[in-house]
Amino acid sequence: MTDTPGFYEHLTFNAPLSEARADALAARVAAAGPSTVLDVGCGWGELLIRVAAQAPGARALGVDTEERHLTRGRARARELDVSTRVTFENLSGDQLSEPADVVICIGSSHAFGDSPAEALAALKPLVRPGGRLVLGEGTWEVRGPGDPDLVWDDVVALPSVAALVDLAVEAGFRPLWIETANEDELFAFESGYLADLEEWLLHHDDADVRARADEHRRRWLHGYRNAFGFAYLTLGVPGHS
Template sequence: MDRDLISRLAHADHPVAAPLGDESVTRLLARGLPRLDARILDLGCGGGEWLLRALELRPQARGEGVDLSAVALEHARREAERRGLADRLTVHHLDAAEFTGPPADLVLCVGSTHAFGGLLPALAAARKLLAPGGRVIVGDGYWEQEPSAEAVELLGDLADLPTTVDMVTADGWVPVYGHLSTRHELDDYEWNWSGSLAERAPDQLATATEHRDEWLRGYRHCFGFLTLVLTPVARR
């Protein structure tokens, strides 16, 4: 089965493709959307859930999403129609790293920094697309504890929490709010990922089982997820 379709099925019961609960998403969006008529851009939008929730939160706002997955973008279009938001949402089938467009009041990149090669390259791309006075919401993983070699192989070369925040601030950003995913949010995401895929695609049971085993045995003990609301340091 196509990897994009596997991802779509795995997120059927957890449409936010990151380990965050509904209240956390709403709180982060509220802090990132000071303007009622904001222009919102999601780099690596997937199924568009962050954008759709932002548009529901700000009825005068307009959203734009960029993603390489045609399957995910079609889901975003259908959901926008179903929720009565289609006239305020535009999606682009494009590599997020190649996107150019008018400045946005809020740039989102949660769980999709890999599209740019990591956290700091993702922030560099967001900076280029950010309107004056705008904010960025970025979400990425970090190590809560010393990782095993298997965890590093699965998830890449992450840093611990203080180092991650130091990297962001040294890059010229001010965190105005942040959220550390709770144990419940992390576990809820993973149970939904493997369970939703196994339930909706029985032929992918081996894939679901492999993912669950990688989580339980490989990185559950050491992986954390940080979401930050950022503004760029004012230049003098």
């Protein structure tokens, strides 16, 4: 047991994404026969690696600014024997200019500004005509006025699923597939995030870490649980002018 809590050790993906959905999504974009795949804000690149595994002719690049994530991604690529085709670099989104056949951006739109609209505008030049963008984005569905349980102390401006799709169309994409994380995926994501803290607290008496875990759980279960969601859009860029 280390002296600090784990670092995303209990999550396969840094998003509310099940194994089944990830594999189906990877197969869907791999079926288009991409030769290049780019993951912006890739974390440890689990989805990127799965796309590359299902598209054996593709070369893939994951970029992120957290070196611990990149180290994990490189190890995972070696484990699945795709490290000759999947590379990871410490880069930010605004350093990219070379377009790819498939671009992935899951929970990383903040790399391009304060809104999904800004992210979509910045991502479009990175997708080759006829290519695909896989966008994973938080959403907010308001249930009704005056709901006492609908509380998120530092709420950010998130669109509904419908508004997010509208933004994508306005940016010049075509929505090829629209799906949202289900309750099991959302619970697994929050529980997996908290597991690093909770497992560590079984062996350490640390008031700061305990308060951090309790506050996150409070905000989740008593606050945003029934309004926050996560959408996965598979978007196409028309190949005609």
